Amino acid sequence: MKYDAQAFPLPPGFHGRLRIGLLGGSFNPAHAAHREISLIALHRLKLDAVWWLVSPQNPLKSVTGMAALSARLQSARDISAHPRIMPCTFESAIGTRYSADTARALRKLYPRMRFVWLLGADNLAQLRYWKDWRGFAAAMPLCVLDRPGYTGKAAASLAAHALQPHRLAMSDAAALPDRAAPALLRLQSKLNPLSATLIRAAQPAKASIAAFGRRSITRK
Template identity: 35%
Template sequence: MDKIKTGIYGGSFNPIHNGHIAIARKMTELAGLDEVWLVVSPQNPLKERGDLLDDRLRLEMTRKALAPYPKLKASDFEFALPRPSYMWNTLQALSAAHPDREFTLLIGADNWEVFSRWYHYEDIIAHYPIAIYPRTGSDIDVTTLPPTVRLFNTGLYDISSTLVRNTIKAGGDISSLVPKEIVRMAEECYANIV
């Protein structure tokens, strides 16, 4: 029986925004995936905690934002894993917990540029397909990519969680930046910590 092709899109999602959702939807289509799991990371080893909202609130916002999209799922899988969250550990644990699925790692071109800094990056390349989406300012030479790594033209989405947080801080309107399902929740949650 064919395995369920599942994309793993890790991130802080602090908060999730329309760019995340657009990329996940395009990658589902372009990379031939059955589902994409947006794995809410409790602590990215390459980022400062700073103004990171509580794990459960970020997960709840991600779930609400993804509700209209049946192929996109919010995942708290990393919450039970040792911290900081290393993607190699996450992928290994996911494969053990879900033998019926084939996991593909989804990352931005900016992350591919620093992929050699990732924990066990060579093992990830050897054991999992990697699907890269473009990012402004990051140029990937596709002729240098390993056979298991592909660049997909999802288009560019110049929205960031930092932009959303800064807009809230400035009292601006975020309705064009995040799904309508989470506008109020995001405004309330981040008003106090940005």
């Protein structure tokens, strides 16, 4: 496969064994809460980088109102504003739509890397509806970060109960990337109420995604 820096954002001086957090999503648009949880994960999990996997199309979301991939990627670049937060189009490059397939592809392509998939608590609450969610959880360690209104739902979810025997304490956060999957860490974080849905509902019809992203950074 031909190397494409937009799809595979390897840092300068790459030597093959890095600790990478993966934050998947539509990023329609990207916003400050994405950046906040990425910074928390970088610090608490001792990661070398966080890749934002800008999805070509989330199978659980409607195509109605979905901005073009190029616009969503630019939105992610505008918001990330950090040398170790790297938006990319990996899923488009390799043709995956489901997180389980993406996780397995990454493990195969970069066998020496240590990956952790970053999930909002809302995603843990609905993980049972993801295609091959058990295979996904077995592919790499999962780090779940709090989202407003979802802490209780996440804790009571089928996935949380299934993964309870593999749960780590928060004090073991830095060890998570080196753990064999399945492994689950619930990480308390600042509860930012922003969501892409609220942003799309609130922004004026003619406002661009990139412009909203810059205003989000200014407010932070």
